[in-house]
Amino acid sequence: MSNQKADPNKQQWEDSEFPVVCETCLGDNPYVRMTRDSYGKECKICSRPFTVFRWLPGTNMRYKKTEICLTCAKLKNVCQTCVLDLQYGLPVQVRDQALNVESEAPNSDVNRQYFAQNIAGKDISTSNYDPAKASPENRDMLRRLARNEPYYKRNRPHICSFFVKGECTRGVECPYRHELPGGDSELAQQNIKDRYYGNNDPVANKMLSRVRSTGSSLNPPEDKSIASLFVTGVDEEITENDFRQYFCVFGQIKSVVVVHRSKCAFINFATRSAAELAAQRVGDTGLNIKNRPLRVAWGKARPKGPKSDTNKPCEWFTLQTNQLKEETKRAMLIEICI
Ligand SMILES: [Zn+2]
Ligand SMILES: [Zn+2]
Ligand SMILES: [Zn+2]
Structure with missing residues (x-):
């Protein structure tokens, strides 16, 4: 020894x-x-x-x-x-x-x-x-x-x-x-x-x-009724107004919903073509607001409920944010035998 x-x-x-x-x-x-x-x-x-x-x-x-x-x-x-x-x-x-x-x-x-x-x-x-x-x-x-x-x-x-x-x-x-x-x-x-x-x-x-060869990951979804982009990594510094300023050049915006608690935002365009234009731009250059790199994906249609309270994140928000957090490791028990 x-x-x-x-x-x-x-x-x-x-x-x-x-x-x-x-x-x-x-x-x-x-x-x-x-x-x-x-x-x-x-x-x-x-x-x-x-x-x-x-x-x-x-x-x-x-x-x-x-x-x-x-x-x-x-x-x-x-x-x-x-x-x-x-x-x-x-x-x-x-x-x-x-x-x-x-x-x-x-x-x-x-x-x-x-x-x-x-x-x-x-x-x-x-x-x-x-x-x-x-x-x-x-x-x-x-x-x-x-x-x-x-x-x-x-x-x-x-x-x-x-x-x-x-x-x-x-x-x-x-x-x-x-x-x-x-x-x-x-x-x-x-x-x-x-x-x-x-x-x-x-x-x-x-x-x-x-x-x-494929370029942008933000390929438009099949469902033509979708005209929303979903943004994550949104911290307190980034406001609804920041998004409006950035995205208004692509076309009319119906609404912007920022949920700081979930660090995400929803950009709802009035038309599909405006959303596609924005997605194309973001897919090519990435989205960077106030020096913060943000992640963008196509949104999904908001679930139709009896009333839509914009201050409260809908189910989908929570679900997507949780999914994104899933990159973290799952707990695992490893037994090592010698
Ligand atoms: Zn490996
Ligand atoms: Zn080695
Ligand atoms: Zn064999």
């Missing part, structure tokens, strides 16, 4: 109590049982031995384990398993492009270990990845691309390669998936280092080209 401690190299190895993983990788089961293997494998990025956690993210899913060490994960603010950004669930390349972040970590294998050793145990600042630093357009792009809900399908078993060739004889007993390769096969085949450093990541490239 004392011999191990005396090894100066091993002192720099990473032994962690808890993994840093995203909600998708944890799975939908609120109780996750993990095994913990100190120095179980080499980190796929810095190649230092690290603590490997392994767990089953739900029934009919495949076992997941941490692939990169905690230090490397913290450095890029990514999940130790899927190596996607922890806040947005996006590939590093997409996030860094949107936030205009230059990588601090060395790209050469020689320096990587040294760098990781130096940084290990120190408090790593993730302020690099603060969306406040991005331009309104880029922030809007992040918001559009971000995955706000866990995507558990990603945890399914890999596709059975024998089945694809028509040669699997295991039938229902086969632990792999019996279907033909579809959309998410790219993520599985991707090189982990490329994903981590955001180099030529095929998934990222696909996402970025999609966002460039």
Whole structure:
């Protein structure tokens, strides 16, 4: 034991109590049982031995384990398993492009270990990845691309390669998936280092080209009776009048309802075309009032009630605001077995 401690190299190895993983990788089961293997494998990025956690993210899913060490994960603010950004669930390349972040970590294998050793145990600042630093357009792009809900399908078993060739004889007993390769096969085949450093990541490239070609996220809803925009992130400083001033150029405004308690507002236009015009503008440039970036979505028709009290937020307000707050993590119990 004392011999191990005396090894100066091993002192720099990473032994962690808890993994840093995203909600998708944890799975939908609120109780996750993990095994913990100190120095179980080499980190796929810095190649230092690290603590490997392994767990089953739900029934009919495949076992997941941490692939990169905690230090490397913290450095890029990514999940130790899927190596996607922890806040947005996006590939590093997409996030860094949107936030205009230059990588601090060395790209050469020689320096990587040294760098990781130096940084290990120190408090790593993730302020690099603060969306406040991005331009309104880029922030809007992040918001559009971000995955706000866990995507558990990603945890399914890999596709059975024998089945694809028509040669699997295991039938229902086969632990792999019996279907033909579809959309998410790219993520599985991707090189982990490329994903981590955001180099030529095929998934990222696909996402970025999609966002460039579609432009605005504010595609008008099918229901032509909808002529309202829903704004969130509205603090006390922003008044009804601010909205009127900003939006009046697009056409006649029927009403503006600001609910500071729920940090949201409803801009009701008199015509659909005015609303579409406003949505187009906001989708292109983002909405920024009094230096505050606001989020805009198409509204829904107000539920028809016996009376409409504008001081009281209707059901829909509360519902939408709560949904937006859902980005916060759900409580989870993780049992670690050694
Ligand atoms: Zn590492
Ligand atoms: Zn993950
Ligand atoms: Zn099979």
